[in-house]
Each structure stands twice: as structure tokens, then as C-alpha cells.
Amino acid sequence: MSVEKNNQPMQDAKLSSLDTLLQYQTIDMIIFKEERAYLASEQMKQHKVCDSNFQRATDHLLKLNAETVESCRSILDAETQLEKLVSQNKQFLDNTNPINLVQANVTEMALAEYSDKLHALEKNTNKLFSRLSEITQEASQLMSHLQKLNAEKAKLRESLTLQKREIEKKFQSEFLELAKIRETLDPKLLETYSAIRRVKIPIVVQYCNDGSCSACGIDVKAELYGKLKAKGDFAECPNCHRILYVQ
Numbered sequence: 001m002s003v004e005k006n007n008q009p010m011q012d013a014k015l016s017s018l019d020t021l022l023q024y025q026t027i028d029m030i031i032f033k034e035e036r037a038y039l040a041s042e043q044m045k046q047h048k049v050c051d052s053n054f055q056r057a058t059d060h061l062l063k064l065n066a067e068t069v070e071s072c073r074s075i076l077d078a079e080t081q082l083e084k085l086v087s088q089n090k091q092f093l094d095n096t097n098p099i100n101l102v103q104a105n106v107t108e109m110a111l112a113e114y115s116d117k118l119h120a121l122e123k124n125t126n127k128l129f130s131r132l133s134e135i136t137q138e139a140s141q142l143m144s145h146l147q148k149l150n151a152e153k154a155k156l157r158e159s160l161t162l163q164k165r166e167i168e169k170k171f172q173s174e175f176l177e178l179a180k181i182r183e184t185l186d187p188k189l190l191e192t193y194s195a196i197r198r199v200k201i202p203i204v205v206q207y208c209n210d211g212s213c214s215a216c217g218i219d220v221k222a223e224l225y226g227k228l229k230a231k232g233d234f235a236e237c238p239n240c241h242r243i244l245y246v247q
């Protein structure tokens with residue numbers, strides 16, 4: 001009898017703690033539903049699409065920038081090759097009056113080879129310049145596309161902020177109530193609650209008489225042995241990680 005009496009205050013504290021947690025969840029569920037609707041709204045989806053389009057366009061612009069750097073380097077390389085080609089063939093280019101047929105043949109062959117190389121170099125350089133001009137055009141189109149996306153994003157963000165403020169206004173008293181309750185709850189319990197809340201709700205669920213979790217249905221009797229004995233006891237479900245309580 002005296003043992004029971006000594007246990008009473010502890011039991012009361014546990015029950016009051018459970019009541020507080022369940023009260024917190026009841027209020028939170030109302031906000032959660034509205035929050036989910038806000039997160040699943042058409043505008044939120046549009047904002048995500050806009051965001052990923054913006055990212056894709058930025059990536060493409062960066063690729064074009066890298067290609068520009070590479071093309072400019074290749075043009076400089078071509079310039080060096082041209083200088084080298086001219087200096088290597090200087091003797092043939094200067095020698096316009098060969099003294100005999102052999103020399104004339106050698107000069108002719110060298111100049112033909114020089115001309116081929118020069119032509120290839122010219123062709124390659126022209127290709128590079130033409131690609132650079134394409135890049136400039138593409139980049140300019142991308143820039144204006146990015147500007148449009150940016151403006152669209154800002155507009156959507158503004159509307160989403162307004163919606164969020166409306167929710168905050170609509171549930172002002174609930175938010176205040178939750179903040180008050182939070183101060184009385186065990187921070188660790190609150191941490192577990194918040195972690196689960198990100199993915200699923202309800203968070204605080206009943207531990208069934210048969211030893212299973214009422215949310216996921218898994219038998220947790222053995223794993224939680226000794227932890228869920230009396231009314232008001234809490235424990236984390238080892239399967240779905242919700243907070244289990246004994247009613």
C-alpha cells in the first residue's frame with residue numbers, strides 16, 4: 001500500500017506528460033494539414049520547376065563559358081602554329097628564284113605542303129571563330145532566359161511568402177499554444193517528435209495490448225520489454241520510430 005502511495009506522484013507526472021504531448025499533437029495536426037497543402041500547392045510545384053530550370057540554364061551557361069575559354073586557347077595555339085610554320089618555311093617563301101630544277105622542285109614541294117598546312121590551320125581557326133559566335137548568341141539567349149526565370153521565381157516566392165504569412169496569421173493562437181507547450185516538454189522527446197514530423201504524422205501513437213505498434217503494426221513487445229508497462233510510459237517504436245505510449 002505504501003509502495004503504491006509512493007509511486008503515485010511519479011505516475012501522475014508521467015500521465016500529465018503524456019497528456020501534454022497528445023495535446024501538442026492535436027494542435028500540431030491542424031497546422032500540419034495546412035502546411036502539407038501549402039507544400040503540395042501548384043505554386044510550390046511551379047517554384048520547384050522554375051528552380052530546376054534555372055539551375056539547368058546556369059549549368060549550361062557555365063559549360064559554354066568553359067568551351068569559350070577552351071576555344072580561345074585553341075585560337076592562340078593556332079596563332080603559334082602559324083608563326084612556327086612561317087618561320088620553318090621562310091627559306092622557301094623568300095627564295096622565289098630557284099637556281100636549278102632540283103631546287104625548284106624542293107621549293108615547290110615545300111610550298112605545297114606549307115599551303116596545305118596553312119589551309120588546315122585556317123579551316124580550323126574559322127571553325128573555332130564560328131563556334132565562338134554561336135556561343136555568344138546562345139549565351140545571350142540563355143541570359144535573357146535566366147532573367148525571365150529569375151523574375152518568375154521572385155513572383156512565385158512573393159506569393160508563397162504571402163500564403164505562409166496567411167497560415168501563420170490564421171493559426172496564430174495555435175502557434176503560440178505550441179510554443180508554450182514546447183517549453184514544458186522534454187527536449188529529447190521534442191527532438192524525436194520533430195524528426196518524425198518531417199516524414200509522417202501522427203507521431204505519438206498507442207502501444208497496443210498485444211505488444212504491437214498501432215501505426216506500423218510491428219510486434220515490438222520483445223524489443224521494448226520493460227519500457228512500456230504503465231500508463232504514461234513512452235518509448236520509440238524500433239520499426240517506424242514513432243513515439244509509442246501506453247494508454
Ligand SMILES: [Zn+2]
Nearest residue numbers: 213216237240
Ligand atoms: Zn511502429
